[in-house]
Amino acid sequence: GESVGLHLPTLSVQEGDNSIINCAYSNSASDYFIWYKQESGKGPQFIIDIRSNMDKRQGQRVTVLLNKTVKHLSLQIAATQPGDSAVYFCAENIPSGYALNFGKGTSLLVTP
Amino acid sequence: DTAVSQTPKYLVTQMGNDKSIKCEQNLGHDTMYWYKQDSKKFLKIMFSYNNKELIINETVPNRFSPKSPDKAHLNLHINSLELGDSAVYFCASSSIGEKLFFGSGTQLSVL
Numbered sequence: 001g002e003s004v005g006l007h008l009p010t011l012s013v014q015e016g017d018n019s020i021i022n023c024a025y026s027n028s029a030s031d032y033f034i035w036y037k038q039e040s041g042k043g044p045q046f047i048i049d050i051r052s053n054m055d056k057r058q059g060q061r062v063t064v065l066l067n068k069t070v071k072h073l074s075l076q077i078a079a080t081q082p083g084d085s086a087v088y089f090c091a092e093n094i095p096s097g098y099a100l101n102f103g104k105g106t107s108l109l110v111t112p
Numbered sequence: 113d114t115a116v117s118q119t120p121k122y123l124v125t126q127m128g129n130d131k132s133i134k135c136e137q138n139l140g141h142d143t144m145y146w147y148k149q150d151s152k153k154f155l156k157i158m159f160s161y162n163n164k165e166l167i168i169n170e171t172v173p174n175r176f177s178p179k180s181p182d183k184a185h186l187n188l189h190i191n192s193l194e195l196g197d198s199a200v201y202f203c204a205s206s207s208i209g210e211k212l213f214f215g216s217g218t219q220l221s222v223l
Contacts, residue, residue: 008152008153032209034211034212038153041216041217042216042217043116043202043204043214043215043216043217044155044202044212044214045214046211046212046213049211087153089155091212093209094157094168096167096168098143098160098162098167098168098208099145099157099160099168100157100212101157102147102154102155102156104152104153104154105153105154105155
């Protein structure tokens, strides 16, 4: 999920397939992680979160996996739908707790 | 009811002007934020306020001045606008250490 060059990394999947979006976070002291979805012209919208005492958390069609050893976070979306097309951001808390640092985003494109 | 609302949604102005963006939240949160999103979609924290007190002030030019009249409001005033200020500005709120709720953004275009 890290940006390369000038463009957002893009993941293109077919409708009905599963999607996996990856993110590397930077601060080993972070203990709270969140995935956000941003549709065009809108603000980031909360999808799912996980605290560092867990390595997996499931929601409706979404699963977040946390690997603290390698500072890696992933978002799995089951049975991807056209409405899932958006930019996805991972975020980690600043240890003071007073803000989130965002990753560079991954654009998910769902094709019929 | 909109949880975090910011106005205006679009702001087009000339270089050198002064402008303000307003933000209000009705979620009862004690912490509010301003983020800037650039053309590459990168979201960067500018300021955070907790109970009307400035907590985080990232390396933002002092032409940007946030003001929090009460816990439910955090406004952003920008003096002497420059071309590089063009971006989308997002207000957000949260309880401390919890997920942020974002407004729908203000697209600022400086001509």
